[in-house]
Amino acid sequence: MTAENPPTTPPGSLSALVRYAGPHWRVLLLSLFLTLLAGVSGLAQPKFAQTILDRLDDGGDVAAPVALLAALLVAGALLTGLNAWLQQRTSERVVRQVRRGLVHRLIRLRVSELDRRAPGDLIARVTSDSTLLKSAATEGLIMTVNGVLTFAGALFMMATLDVRLLGVTLLVLTLVAVVITVVLPRIKAAVARSQASVGAVGAVLDRTLGAARTVKANGAEGRETRAAEDAVEEAYAAGLAGARYGALVAMVGGAAIQTAFLVVLGVGGTFVANGTMSVSELIAFLLYVFFLASPVSQLVGGAAQLQQGLGAVGRIQEAYGLPAEDDIEAPPGSVPDHAVAPAVELSGVEFAYPGRAPALRGVGFTVPAGTRTALVGLSGAGKTTLFSLLQRFYEPTAGTIRIGGEDISTLPRAEVRRRIAYVEQDSPVLAGTLRENLVYAAPSATPRQLAEVLALTRLDALVARLPQGLETPVGPRGVTLSGGEGQRLAIARALLRRPQVLLLDEATAHLDARNEQALGELVARAAGRCTVLVIAHRLSTVTDADQIVVLEHGEVRAVGTHDSLVDDDTLYRELAATQLLAAEPPARPPAGPVGAASAGT
Numbered sequence: 001m002t003a004e005n006p007p008t009t010p011p012g013s014l015s016a017l018v019r020y021a022g023p024h025w026r027v028l029l030l031s032l033f034l035t036l037l038a039g040v041s042g043l044a045q046p047k048f049a050q051t052i053l054d055r056l057d058d059g060g061d062v063a064a065p066v067a068l069l070a071a072l073l074v075a076g077a078l079l080t081g082l083n084a085w086l087q088q089r090t091s092e093r094v095v096r097q098v099r100r101g102l103v104h105r106l107i108r109l110r111v112s113e114l115d116r117r118a119p120g121d122l123i124a125r126v127t128s129d130s131t132l133l134k135s136a137a138t139e140g141l142i143m144t145v146n147g148v149l150t151f152a153g154a155l156f157m158m159a160t161l162d163v164r165l166l167g168v169t170l171l172v173l174t175l176v177a178v179v180i181t182v183v184l185p186r187i188k189a190a191v192a193r194s195q196a197s198v199g200a201v202g203a204v205l206d207r208t209l210g211a212a213r214t215v216k217a218n219g220a221e222g223r224e225t226r227a228a229e230d231a232v233e234e235a236y237a238a239g240l241a242g243a244r245y246g247a248l249v250a251m252v253g254g255a256a257i258q259t260a261f262l263v264v265l266g267v268g269g270t271f272v273a274n275g276t277m278s279v280s281e282l283i284a285f286l287l288y289v290f291f292l293a294s295p296v297s298q299l300v301g302g303a304a305q306l307q308q309g310l311g312a313v314g315r316i317q318e319a320y321g322l323p324a325e326d327d328i329e330a331p332p333g334s335v336p337d338h339a340v341a342p343a344v345e346l347s348g349v350e351f352a353y354p355g356r357a358p359a360l361r362g363v364g365f366t367v368p369a370g371t372r373t374a375l376v377g378l379s380g381a382g383k384t385t386l387f388s389l390l391q392r393f394y395e396p397t398a399g400t401i402r403i404g405g406e407d408i409s410t411l412p413r414a415e416v417r418r419r420i421a422y423v424e425q426d427s428p429v430l431a432g433t434l435r436e437n438l439v440y441a442a443p444s445a446t447p448r449q450l451a452e453v454l455a456l457t458r459l460d461a462l463v464a465r466l467p468q469g470l471e472t473p474v475g476p477r478g479v480t481l482s483g484g485e486g487q488r489l490a491i492a493r494a495l496l497r498r499p500q501v502l503l504l505d506e507a508t509a510h511l512d513a514r515n516e517q518a519l520g521e522l523v524a525r526a527a528g529r530c531t532v533l534v535i536a537h538r539l540s541t542v543t544d545a546d547q548i549v550v551l552e553h554g555e556v557r558a559v560g561t562h563d564s565l566v567d568d569d570t571l572y573r574e575l576a577a578t579q580l581l582a583a584e585p586p587a588r589p590p591a592g593p594v595g596a597a598s599a600g601t
């Protein structure tokens with residue numbers, strides 16, 4: 001198993017847990033051996049005690065057995081220490097391997113999956129669930145195996161002393177076996193419930209902290225707190241249920257040993273009285289009964305830990321099983337030096353989000369190489385969806401999309417996305433510094449290229465104003481930048497990649513009139529080097545586009561230039577009228593139509 005390839009076993013099964021521990025089998029075997037050695041030294045101690053008692057009885061020399069007993073004690077302690085270290089280290093390694101694998105997987109999940117899952121719950125699989133797995137995959141396994149072996153060893157030694165008393169002991173211990181069998185699956189279910197609730201707490205917090213301003217502005221702190229508290233309570237209740245079952249098992253284990261001791265003492269006493277057993281044999285047997293307490297509690301504890309681990313393994317396995325994109329590793333040296341503008345062609349593209357009505361129906365148009373096409377249409381017409389398909393975030397249910405003549409469904413996603421730069425609608429800035437954001441996809445950009453793009457997007461003035469310049473942290477999701485600065489930063493990042501195709505989604509929504517004009521010119525210039533598709537909410541920015549595609553209810557309603565569409569298409573004419581645009585495209589608008597209704601909202 002590698003970090004990227006999880007065990008292909010049923011979710012939450014013991015075999016899955018064993019497979020996680022699999023790569024560490026050598027250390028685990030050594031640890032088991034050390035545990036057994038410590039167990040044997042423990043097992044031998046009652047025998048030595050019996051010898052010492054017999055010698056004291058005979059008036060013999062006890063120095064040698066006492067010295068051996070002391071040596072056994074020291075050796076046992078050393079072995080236990082070494083063993084604990086080995087087990088802890090292996091636990092940490094198992095968790096590291098699981099976390100790596102999960103992180104690798106989660107970052108590559110398909111957009112369709114990310115769109116419908118709470119990030120907080122996914123994060124909990126890496127943080128909280130993997131921690132539960134930690135002790136189960138090593139300590140739990142070893143404790144159980146060791147418990148079984150030591151238990152068997154003790155039974156063997158007891159059999160050599162008195163088979164009748166062994167029968168009595170086993171009868172009492174059957175009670176433990178019955179309780180364990182009934183209770184363990186409940187522990188697993190309780191842990192799974194508790195972990196799911198922890199995931200729900202993460203999901204609420206992720207939603208709340210991710211939209212802190214909205215939550216505060218709406219005075220929703222109380223509601224969000226209650227939502228998180230409900231999940232916390234559920235985790236608490238499930239945790240308590242698990243603890244109750246755990247306590248029951250521990251109690252039954254302890255009581256069984258005590259009972260066995262008393263029964264053996266009574267029955268053994270009669271054997272001693274009728275002369276079928278010596279006192280020293282009875283004492284040795286009783287010591288073994290007490291010795292059994294250790295393997296029994298190991299078995300009980302180990303089995304409970306395994307069940308806890310299984311509860312978590314189920315959730316981890318589920319995350320591993322989510323569909324991921326497996327073709328997104330960029331080939332080496334993938335950032336193209338000089339972009340070649342390709343044509344983008346769509347024909348008969350159909351698409352529906354799962355469980356929804358079709359979002360795109362029979363969409364077809366061509367964007368000639370090196371030109372600029374604007375997509376316009378009312379909100380929900382399918383503009384953003386079209387961009388998602390172009391980047392293979394989703395796959396069309398019918399039809400083809402070609403870039404430079406190549407059907408993108410035949411290209412690895414890495415290759416498709418290498419050719420395309422995308423400036424999305426919202427939150428296009430990541431936590432980090434300005435520089436990190438800029439060179440995010442073009443780490444080898446030269447200072448000259450950086451300066452050029454900063455000037456083009458008019459970010460140079462901002463950088464000059466900041467004391468830390470490009471090294472200024474922008475905060476989570478770029479909260480320390482204005483909306484317009486964030487947009488320009490995203491555009492600068494896209495341009496630094498020198499893409500073949502540039503997708504701008506509402507890229508100018510946040511820009512003021514001066515910057516909007518500058519950007520309009522920039523996009524027009526960029527169109528010389530790359531093919532540009534822009535979702536336009538303000539028609540003023542695209543009236544001079546080479547071509548405008550009007551989408552309505554997922555269908556292409558009309559294609560043309562601003563002039564021809566104003567003449568021929570009623571919807572476009574309405575949009576243009578609402579935005580106070582003249583039928584003639586302005587040379588370049590000196591200012592955006594402030595306060596005008598947006599076509600897309």
Ligand SMILES: Nc1ncnc2c1ncn2[C@@H]1O[C@H](COP(=O)(O)OP(=O)(O)OP(=O)(O)O)[C@@H](O)[C@H]1O
Pocket residue numbers: 115353354356359377378379380381382383384385386600601
């Ligand atoms: N991830 C999604 N899952 C399910 N349905 C979606 C998803 N994204 C969008 N939709 C639906 O698909 C349809 C098209 O949405 P899309 O975002 O493409 O419209 P748009 O033209 O970009 O709208 P806007 O201008 O408001 O951004 C809408 O009905 C929307 O509700």
